[in-house]
Amino acid sequence: MTTGTTGTTDAAPLFGPESHFQAFFDDPRWALAVIRATVLEAAHPQVGAALADNSTFVAHPWRRLRNTFVSMRRMFDPDPAVREREAARLNRLHARMSGSDSRGRAYDAMDRATRAWVVATLFESAVTMCRLSGQPLDQDTMGRMYAEYRAFLAALDGDADELPEDVGDFWRYFDRVVEEELENTEAVRIILFRLFDHLPAPALLDGAPTLWAAGRAVVGPLLGSITVASLPEAYRRRAGLPEMPGATTLMQGAYLSAGLTRFLPDGWLDAGAVLETLSLSPDSDDPRARTVTALRARMKQASALLRLLTPWSGDTGPEPAPSATTPDTGVTGAAGEGRRSAEEFFRQVLDQTGDGYLDWPDLAAMARELATRLDLDEPDETRLYDAFAAWWRELQAALDTDGDGRVSAHEYATAVPSLAGPALIRVAEVLFDATDRDRSGAIDADEHRALFRTAFHRNLTITNGTYDRSAFVGDFLSFMSGRRRNTPYDPLLADA
Template sequence: MTQPTDAPTTVPQAAVVLRHYVSQARWGLAATRASVLEAAHPQIGAALVGNSTFVARPWRRLRNTMMSTRRLVDDDEQVRLREAARLNRLHQRISGTDAHGRPYDAMDPEARGWVMATLFESTVTMCRLGGHPLDPPTQQRLYDEFREMLVLMGDDGSSLPATLQEFWPYYDDTISRRLEFNEAVHAVLHRVFAEVPPPPALRGHPTAWAAIRALAGPLATAITVASLPETYRRQARLTTPPGAQALMHGVHLAAGLATHWLPAAWTQVGTFMDVLDLDDDDDDGPGSRLLGALLHQASRVSALLQHLTADAGPPVSSARRSAERFFTEVLDQTGDGHLAWPDLAAMAREIATRLDMDAQTEARLFTAYADWWRELQTSLDTDGDGRITRHEYATAATTPAGPALIKIADVLFDATDTDGDQVISAGEHQKLFRTAFDHELTGGGGGLSRAAFVREFLTFMAGRHRSAAYDHLLTEG
């Protein structure tokens, strides 16, 4: 049987079919659909609500997910194995109990199998809705590759049925018996799309972004809900506005036709990431330059509208406002209004991901953050409820800088200083922060010493001043 036009043209080897589809920008439709079905699983939903930054910082989550996926389907086996080990280390730190007293564990084999199941089925659905359904051999190979992904992650693969014929009854049974409509599903469908902050390329255009989000958010929700399996929509009581099904089919078909007919460079995920300025590999690509040119005039209008609509509320103490803003932008990584261990763990995960840390360095970093959390609880958790509110932080008499924070800075310096010369070079700085040196930091020497690096980190984490480097690292959405 001949391969469909939409299938890879080379003989499938390890992850070749999967790599073909995840490299397409339209795979975002499949990944978004799959994320809802994943969140509906009790264990995964609880892990997301308790630990993830996907609501407060969705662009960071998107960028890291795409980077991780590229590593997992890389040609180099060592790259794949290293990324699988890194993900396992991060997931081993995510466990707990949900609001109903049910335990959850990110390493649970059933939950990990369901993640692969949703991604496989959503990819198959994407191709079908896009007008080029997968033929049986290609679908079988894709399924085998997702099962191989579980083996790569260290599972034995038994959490997914051994054959594709057995998969579909398993998939339907899981939807009908295991899935629920929970807080995580509500967050994905309603909070993420409604509250998503502007991507890096649009942060200077808040008014333009507000208009885009007001239109695109409800449409994205309607399209995603309409694409979900009817069984789940019915049991979760999810309704769609009139015309949503037609709109969903139209979007998928248009994306499929564009992928089929347009030059590949126009429809690859890298192009999409470049336009939104999310790709680490190209800070000044053609997509970003084009978007910047299109928004040049809009920036003046945006600035004027911001001035005319400025908040005229009651005056607030500048010190208190600064502390509360720092709490919201930096410390509250999960966006739930409180500072707790998952927020600091999210900081550690982001740093470990940026630097692709080895197991030993990563363990040092998480230990340092755990020590800092204990210091923060001792000094700031005045009511002893195990979390720190914005008010508790803003009214504290001292800044949260102590020995543990210095230890974090030392670990961060050691991990960034890859050549061990005790100076952070421009290239090392760029890898961690994705921004160039501030000339004031280097002192004209072209590098950053340990003392200067630690001083800058402590000054920023004390909330005393902004830093382009640490804003890129810890505050971006």
């Protein structure tokens, strides 16, 4: 494969632990760079429309972040088979995303030029990250890193022809797209002015909404200001994004501070471990769960103290009732299995994209998350999507009273339907078959962990160490139609 750079060699592999891309995964600066790159991606009309219609980044940002991180790890795995399998999965996922934006312009997530722009934003943001943190890349290193990003695009599209071959030509390409194609899209406005201000708490901090809201009220605007200040001036001017006084100094200080972590011993920072810890549920059997449970208790105490000392007026909602789950046993009592209201179930479970409506992208997001958890290949993945599509048709026929092609929260709450129709039963059966990888007719402990990322609990109907079809289908239907809390499906479909 041609590197497309001058002064670089093919001595070191473009993928794997020796790549520059891989080295950024555990770099705190990369978090700032990825936010910046995401805004530049969302500013492209095609990407912005696809995100607004299909993405779960508003309602389930932590889940989306974790899945993206895992995917990028796979795409830069040293094993070509791992990369090829992940590229095929991503291509199947993107092939299901097409439509039109609010101005009637068509978008297609498989558009090659658009996919090239996504990769371009990652490369340019990585270069900018190094420059802003006081560690600018020399030309050889920059050329080498550009070859890695072009190889990433080639792994997805079969070639990297949509990006210039030479890194010098790349900057002219990048400036042209910024000046001629980017817009102040709805997705950009959501990221900058809604997501940061209303970011839901990760599972670790879910028990302390007051404390989370207080911290978010300070950090959210700062992140927004830092991100806007780091964007290309041509785009800020084109999009009419105001730069707050002092934001440039704040942005440079943030990148410089994050860059100081390079002096920490190797291995001290592990982004994967951080994301896993943030997403742990309190009843997980992971060895870190006991620490997480203790941290949750501390967070609740701090949150209660904050409410006593500071009259907080944010819309945090009440502190959740204590769970009846016993940390040591995972046995869930009746208090922990309360029912959600119809409105709460609609918001937390059904409306996966967070736009206030239930439509096909929401159910497709559920299918996508389940297929990702189980790491499904064809044809199991297609069977799962088809089952969810049939369920959507059933829901639409029953609940879409005004005929606008989607179901509003009011339509859902007014009908208060029993969702356990034939199509939903079929979804449960297909999910069971996909989870039962050895086709034994029952889900064993390893298969259960693959889907739920936790071991069997005594509140499940387990026989001889397995979870049979009828019990699995019954529990799934109970969650989806009965709106029960504290089931294994909560962290799967309801958590942020």
